[in-house]
Amino acid sequence: MADNTLTLKFDEISAMALVEKVGKEIILPIVEGAGKSAYAIAVAHGYKGTESEWLESIRGEQGNAGKSAYAIAVAHGYKGTESEWLESIRGEQGNATNAAELLRSKNIYLENTKVDTILTKLIEKLSESGYIADTTFRQLEYTQPRTGQDYIDLTGEPHFKVAVNGGEKREFESDNMRVTIEPFGPKNIELKYYDLNDNEQTTLIIRGTNATADQTETADNGVVYKKFGDELEIDVSNYDGTSIFKFAPRTWEVTAETKKTIKTNKKVVLLLNADSLINNQGGEAVHQFSEHEYVANPELVVFKCQTGVSGLYINIAGEGYRFSYFSMGDKRNPYFVWDMNQNKYVNSATETL
Structure with a gap:
């Protein structure tokens, strides 16, 4: 093996086709330090400290690994501010310049050309114009429990929630759900129904059995x-x-x-x-x-x-x-x-x- 090279030898019986094309010896360059850890490479280049000391040294004073990516970009000739640099690396998918220009032509102010900013503004404007309204959702419904029954079957809007007698809010994974209750009897059952934003939509009372009228x-x-x-x-x-x-x-x-x-x-x-x-x-x-x-x-x-x-x-x-x-x-x-x-x-x- 010569310095920084790896010599591979083939016999003519096992690799005749390859030998005919490239000869009996193939010499490939080796990347210096291949197989060594980053710390071992540092030592090979003159670092004198321990591995722990070396790890601390590359974290930098602020707890970051060496210079920031922006600092490296500046060192390689980037002239803009850090904010401008961050915008530039987001790429075209992070901005919608043409859509922003069209909205501005309609005198609709935008803070920037980010996709999120533009979509938010569009939703606001469509809602103001009445084109987007609160969606109609399924109301909370239940099947009347029998005396002694220890569960109640509910139907509602998927991902809405219901709380039984002030207990934990349970989320509808589909449009129906069975909830365990105390055996149904004289006590009323209170059902509170919450939307996606945890706003209370309605309260239903299932009156218990054998209650005395006022x-x-x-x-x-x-x-x-x-x-x-x-x-x-x-x-x-x-x-x-x-x-x-x-x-x-x-x-x-x-x-x-x-x-x-x-x-x-x-x-x-x-x-x-x-x-x-x-x-x-x-x-x-x-x-x-x-x-x-x-x-x-x-x-x-x-x-x-x-x-x-x-x-x-x-x-x-x-x-x-x-x-x-x-x-x-x-x-x-x-x-x-x-x-x-x-x-x-x-x-x-x-x-x-």
Whole structure:
């Protein structure tokens, strides 16, 4: 072996084809120090300290390995500032000069030509113009638990979150989730629903079994109203089916903000007109834009508008399911029935779909 060279020898039997082309000896240069560590190379070039001392020396006074990349660039002739140099090494993919110039031609100010800056400004402008609005997301829904059941099945928007009885927020990985609960009984269950930004969107209360009502009233048509705090439970199991159903009892005030839950143990058709929505003081017990009217057994409860009320709508949902509008002025479709496939109430020409 000569200095800085490696000699490879081949016999004519094992490498005849190669020998015929390049001869019996091939001489290749070797990179000086190949195979040695960086510290060993430094020692070979005269460094006298230990390996630990050498490692400290290359970190530099500020804890960086030698000079910064910018300092090296300057040493090789770069004339700009460090900020300009950083922008230059980001390359064309980090900037959108043509798009920035177009926006500026529209008198839209930009701090720089970075892609992130431009996209942010575009989103702001589109939102201001109404072209980008908050997306419609799936409302929180649940399946009514049975007495003693130790879980609850929920549906909602993927990646939204729900907290049960003030516990930890659980994220929807898909549009459904099963959450463990204490065996369902007398205690209410509170469900708080949060969006992607952890803003609370809604709160649902699943009332426990065997709760004692604060007040009870039975109407002449057989409807039983029970007050539980700020909520109203309306049992229509004994409704006579011939008189007008009202969302509010006679003896205490119910407003459009009062949560009202209709329940029954058999199928009923509730007859409605404009008076159905009025409370005992002549005010609104139901408002067309409120979402406080629920049905615990939506497959058993049908609404029918007796007289067309032009321009009047009410919002009704199955307990734990999404709301939908009932047009009380649609004479061709006077019924409001539960669509099991869509999990919501829909207008219908008949009392069954």
